[in-house]
Amino acid sequence: MIRRRLLLTTDAVGGVWTYSLDLAREVAAQDDMVVLLAVLGPAPNAEQLDAAAAIPGLQLIDTGLPLDWTAGSAEEVRAAANALALLAEQSGADLVQIHAPALALASYPVPVITVVHSCVATWWSAIRSGSLPADLAWRRDLATEGLRRSDLLAAPSRSFATALRDTYGLKHAPIDVPNGRVPLTAGSEIAPGGFVLTTGRLWDEGKNIATFDQAAALTALPFRAAGASEGPNGAAIQLRHAEALGQVDESTLTALLSKRPIFVSPARYEPFGLSVLEAAQAGCPLVLSDIPTFRELWDGAALFADTAEQIAAAVERLTGEDEARRFGDAARTRATRFSPQATARAMLTHYNSLLGRERRAAA
Structure with missing residues (x-):
């Protein structure tokens, strides 16, 4: 054949x-x-x-x-x-x-x-x-x-x-x-919410990482951003409040997600969002920008926030263990639709x- x-x-x-x-x-x-x-x-x-x-x-x-x-x-x-x-x-x-x-x-x-x-x-x-x-x-x-x-x-x-x-x-x-997406982690049952994470092309203006960085100055939890800060087209961003982890390999990303951080994507443009799916598969509570794609895919399984102040308020809400677990489990359940x-x-x-x-x- x-x-x-x-x-x-x-x-x-x-x-x-x-x-x-x-x-x-x-x-x-x-x-x-x-x-x-x-x-x-x-x-x-x-x-x-x-x-x-x-x-x-x-x-x-x-x-x-x-x-x-x-x-x-x-x-x-x-x-x-x-x-x-x-x-x-x-x-x-x-x-x-x-x-x-x-x-x-x-x-x-x-x-x-x-x-x-x-x-x-x-x-x-x-x-x-x-x-x-x-x-x-x-x-x-x-x-x-x-x-x-x-x-x-x-x-x-x-x-x-x-x-x-x-x-x-x-x-x-x-x-x-x-x-x-193939899940990066087996799904840890540790309490979620110890820190805040975003991942992806930080340099891409559509990812709106500047707002993530602004929100980092408004909460007590540490904010961390994994991904390249400079793109092949010359675009770049420098973080002032969040910790820039740089481009990380898959094993490092897996270790980060296994801790079930609060995952934030303030993207203004996102046709799908594989990084969000990876975080959801790990059971991370999600805080997402209120754009049509995220509403379509994650409504009922995430909190939605657009401004730095709204992101900070959503993160503050998820510092409560019950809320963090509820939204983390909801995200993981929803993620099973996308294999x-x-x-x-x-x-x-x-x-x-x-x-x-x-x-x-x-x-």
């Missing part, structure tokens, strides 16, 4: 990497599919390479191609898409799944499914006002074209799918396939609907 081959694009900068590894592991297990993982942007670090190597049958390809949001011109992005189309042909891929709409701008030999994890246009509308600056406008235009050339569109939440439809004038919203097994089952259904078709958007 000939094994089917999926060319899956990713980057090693944030949550897309985690999503891609979990998906690759599960589609290989459930369908015996060969996954070719094509990495764009900065090369994976040693820990990431080890994680990829641990997945049976995964073939990692470090393409050296630019990311759509760090490329210097539209031509660079189109060239990257063309290179991926050539890779799909040379590798004998049966299907291509890309992680950024602009990468659909090529004549792929097989159907293309675009899973939109984020985009500059929806990011801008969530955190800024006014028209897109020129450097982002051309990236939006490429994404618009790529969305319309894709054979199938998917997003990790209904809220983000709706935002994509409205932002890009799509006839239909993308299908929503929630992300899943990589469920994500892979859903994606395989869509793969099967596309495999063998002629490309609708080719040429």
Whole structure:
């Protein structure tokens, strides 16, 4: 029996990497599919390479191609898409799944499914006002074209799918396939709430870490932030009140989450939020910004707060052990809905609907 081959694009900068590894592991297990993982942007670090190597049958390809949001011109992005189309042909891929709409701008030999994890246009509308600056406008235009050339569109939440439809004038919203995650901890039963934690790309303005830092000055509990403070696009943040832990490896993150801290995400833009899911799986009480995505996924299992003062008040409420346990247990229960097994089952259904078709958007 000939094994089917999926060319899956990713980057090693944030949550897309985690999503891609979990998906690759599960589609290989459930369908015996060969996954070719094509990495764009900065090369994976040693820990990431080890994680990829641990997945049976995964073939990692470090393409050296630019990311759509760090490329210097539209031509660079189109060239990257063309290179991926050539890779799909040379590798004998049966299907291509890309992680950024602009990468659909090529004549792929097989159907293309675009899973939109984020985009500059929806990011801008969530955190800024006014028209897109020129450097982002051309990236939006490429994404618009790529969305319309894709054979199938998917997003990790209904809220983000709706935002994509409205932002890009799509006839239909993308299908929503929630992300899943392998739990990092077995779920400690120690009393939660000894400190406050946030994780992720601290430099990303959409994560709103400045508000987290402001809240740290308003409570007695220590606030800690794990993640990179500088991004590949030159963005950076310096914390004044919270403790910056820097980029941590998975074992360190697991140790942090096993203590069941109060987990805070004040994000103004979040299409899904894998870091929130990881914290919920560990039984951490959640304090989340009141944005559509978090309401959709965590309503009834988290406290919602937007300003530094509101975050501090929510944290203060969770210093009570009963409240901390109640919300931590609620978060852990809700997190069982989001597994990589469920994500892979859903994606395989869509793969099967596309495999063998002629490309609708080719040429």
